[in-house]
Amino acid sequence: MCSLQTILDNIELQILTDPQDYTEIEIHSGYTSDLLSCVMTGAQADGIWVTLIANINIVAVASLLELPAIIITENAQPDAATIARANREGIVLLSTPVGSYQIVGKLWELGIKDLDPNK
Amino acid sequence: MTDQPSVSDNRAGVITRVEELGYELKIGQVMTTKVVTFSPGTTILEALDVIKQHRISGAPVTVDGELVGIISTEDLIRALRDGRIDRSVSTYMTKDLITVKAIDKVVEALKVFQKTKVGRLPVVNENNKLVGLITKGDITNGLLTALQRDYQAEEIIRYRASHLFEDIESDRTSLILRYRIIKDDFVNGGAASNNIKRALLRLGANRQIARKCGIAVYEAEMNLIIHTNNGGFLRVEIEPHKITIEAYDDGPGIDDIEKALTPGYSTATEEIRDKGFGAGMGLVNIRSCVDEMTMKSSKESGTNLYMTMYLDKTES
Numbered sequence: 001m002c003s004l005q006t007i008l009d010n011i012e013l014q015i016l017t018d019p020q021d022y023t024e025i026e027i028h029s030g031y032t033s034d035l036l037s038c039v040m041t042g043a044q045a046d047g048i049w050v051t052l053i054a055n056i057n058i059v060a061v062a063s064l065l066e067l068p069a070i071i072i073t074e075n076a077q078p079d080a081a082t083i084a085r086a087n088r089e090g091i092v093l094l095s096t097p098v099g100s101y102q103i104v105g106k107l108w109e110l111g112i113k114d115l116d117p118n119k
Numbered sequence: 120m121t122d123q124p125s126v127s128d129n130r131a132g133v134i135t136r137v138e139e140l141g142y143e144l145k146i147g148q149v150m151t152t153k154v155v156t157f158s159p160g161t162t163i164l165e166a167l168d169v170i171k172q173h174r175i176s177g178a179p180v181t182v183d184g185e186l187v188g189i190i191s192t193e194d195l196i197r198a199l200r201d202g203r204i205d206r207s208v209s210t211y212m213t214k215d216l217i218t219v220k221a222i223d224k225v226v227e228a229l230k231v232f233q234k235t236k237v238g239r240l241p242v243v244n245e246n247n248k249l250v251g252l253i254t255k256g257d258i259t260n261g262l263l264t265a266l267q268r269d270y271q272a273e274e275i276i277r278y279r280a281s282h283l284f285e286d287i288e289s290d291r292t293s294l295i296l297r298y299r300i301i302k303d304d305f306v307n308g309g310a311a312s313n314n315i316k317r318a319l320l321r322l323g324a325n326r327q328i329a330r331k332c333g334i335a336v337y338e339a340e341m342n343l344i345i346h347t348n349n350g351g352f353l354r355v356e357i358e359p360h361k362i363t364i365e366a367y368d369d370g371p372g373i374d375d376i377e378k379a380l381t382p383g384y385s386t387a388t389e390e391i392r393d394k395g396f397g398a399g400m401g402l403v404n405i406r407s408c409v410d411e412m413t414m415k416s417s418k419e420s421g422t423n424l425y426m427t428m429y430l431d432k433t434e435s
Contacts, residue, residue, distance in 0.1 A: 035398035036341075040334050041407065053395040057341075060309025064316065064333045081306065 001028050002110055004069055004092065007048070011106045013071060013094040016078065017086050025068045025092070030112045032100050036061050043067055048107065050100045054078040056085060063089040073100045138226075140265045141258075146228050147221030149261025150242045150251035156181045157190060159209035163198040166190060166208050179241045180212050184248040186241055188212035218243045221250050225261065228253050281323030284359045293358040294322070300343040302350040305394065312337035315355050322357060328430060331408040332362055335426055338401040339366035342424075345391055347371070351421070364409070364426040373416040380406070380414075 005022035008015070031043035032050040036057060043049055045066040051058060054076035062070055069092040072078060078086075078093060086093045096103060155178045157166055170178065170192070177191035190212040198204060198211045218241045219228045228240060232255055242251040284292055296318060298311035316333035320326070336353065343351040343366060351368030373379050379386075380402050387397025406412050409426040416422040 034395055035400070036395040037338065037398040037400035037404050040337065040404050041400065045330070051395075055394050056306055057308055057395055060313070060337070064309060064312055064337055065330070 001026060002112060003027070004048075007069075007107065007110060007112075008094075010110055011096070011103065013096050016072075016083050016093040016095055017091070020090070020092060022092070027069065027112055030104065030107050032104050034100075040065070048112065050103050050107070052076050052100060054082065056082040058082070059085045059089055059091055059093075062086075062091045068092060069094060071096060071103055073098060073103055136266065136269070137262055140262050141226040141229060142224050144225045144261055144265060145221065146219050146223050146225055146242055146253055147250070149225060149257050149264075150221065150253040151257055152251045154179065154249065154252050156249065157208050158182065159187060159207060159212075161208045162204065163195060163206055163208060163211065164204040167195060167204070170195070177239065179249055179252070180208055181249050186216065186218065186243055186247065186249045188214045189216060189241060216241065218247075219253065220245070225258055228258060277321050277323075280318075280321040283322065291358070293356050294318075296353075296355040296357070298340075298353040298355075300340055300350050300353060302344060302347055304344055304350070308341055308344050309337055311340050311353050315353075319357070319362070324430065328362075328428065332364070332428055335405045335408040335428075336364055338405050339364065339424055339426070341396060342366065342401055343368055345387060345396055347421070360430050362428040362430065364428075366424040366426075367421065369421040370418065371421075372418040373414070373422055376414055376416055 003023050004025040004027055007013070007027060008022055026046060027048045029044045029047035030050065031039060031047050033039050033042060034052045036053070039049060039051075039061055043065050047067055048069045048071065049058075049062060049067050050071045050073060052073055054072050055078070058070055058078075059082055061067075068090075071094045073096055075095065075097045077095070083093060155169060155173050155175060157169070157178055157180045159180055159182060161180075166178070170176070177189060177194075179186055180188040180190055188209065190208045194211040194213060198206060203210070217231060217235055217237065219231060221242050221244055231237075231240060239252050239254045241249055242253050244250045283294065296315060298314070300311060301307070312333050315336050316329045319329040319332055324332075336355065340353060343353070347368040348370040349368070351366060354365040354367075356363040378384050381399070382403045383399040385397040385399035391397050402414075405424075405426060409428050411425075411427040413425045414422065
């Protein structure tokens with residue numbers, strides 16, 4: 001578990017949404033998939049989601065699952081409506097040119113290992 | 120909040136609830152109305168006594184309620200330095216006054232505080248009569264009180280909702296939520312499920328139940344958006360002991376229900392898959408979230424999906 005601020009300090013990510021107090025956002029676990037239904041079953045609340053999808057549906061899914069942040073990989077760019085909706089829902093959208101595999105590796109090194117005792 | 124810059128146009132999209140309140144609340148709602156005032160003839164000595172007694176750092180000077188000046192600790196120190204404690208406050212008071220109006224919004228006072236560095240501002244009504252004083256502390260208190268009110272309002276909604284079933288007596292009480300889902304409306308996809316989840320939380324359902332129900336409804340909602348001819352409807356019936364969710368549409372119907380329930384089987388097009396759908400896990404997810412699921416489908420009457428969740432076992 002670590003704060004979103006720690007993630008931002010250690011991984012080069014572009015913040016697409018309005019600024020928030022990232023020290024207050026605790027990331028408990030992580031999940032990666034580009035299929036929304038898999039995220040629905042796999043992602044835990046308060047987890048960070050790494051995906052290539054950049055369309056508006058990711059915000060609806062994150063909101064429903066209470067995922068505070070999404071890392072969009074390989075420079076996929078969400079449109080303005082997606083960013084606006086994320087701002088409304090308080091979800092942090094982050095962007096990176098590198099692939100999901102590398103991002104997940106870095107998150108793992110930061111100690112986010114998706115070890116949910118309830119799983 | 121004292122160092123907060125005022126809201127400019129390029130920050131307009133990032134307005135927080137506190138800033139919003141700055142635009143909603145009026146100065147008159149947060150100002151101090153019990154104000155110690157002096158008349159111009161009050162002597163410096165008298166003023167010093169009063170100021171010491173009330174532990175204030177200055178006071179407005181009025182004539183018949185009309186503001187004519189303000190005397191601050193600094194002004195009093197000047198009088199002391201000059202050794203003129205017998206003179207009236209009108210000699211030393213500041214006459215060049217910055218005031219704010221009671222009907223103006225709090226944000227106007229914040230702007231003045233920022234520009235002028237004064238600690239307190241006299242508040243006047245439309246006839247320029249003094250009606251109060253405002254400090255940054257008053258604004259902070261006012262905003263906190265308003266935030267607290269917001270919070271309590273949500274608490275009250277929650278309380279009322281969670282007692283709904285106890286307060287209303289009938290042989291069978293239920294709350295029915297209905298949503299029309301429009302074909303291909305990906306932009307609003309998830310809106311109904313989010314609303315249903317919030318309603319359940321307000322009704323006092325535990326988070327796990329609300330989450331599971333949200334996921335099941337989301338999958339059903341997306342199925343209506345993606346796979347129907349004309350969209351469809353969601354109907355959620357909430358009863359004290361169970362939730363029944365129904366999703367129905369008017370076509371085209373599912374050819375092979377057995378196959379549709381197979382994990383990984385999908386009829387989604389390439390375009391839909393690019394959006395992240397079409398994992399072939401939607402119905403599988405629903406089945407794992409709800410206690411019972413049945414589906415009927417035909418080319419003539421479309422597809423009806425029934426889901427039931429029982430609340431007794433896990434309800435808090």
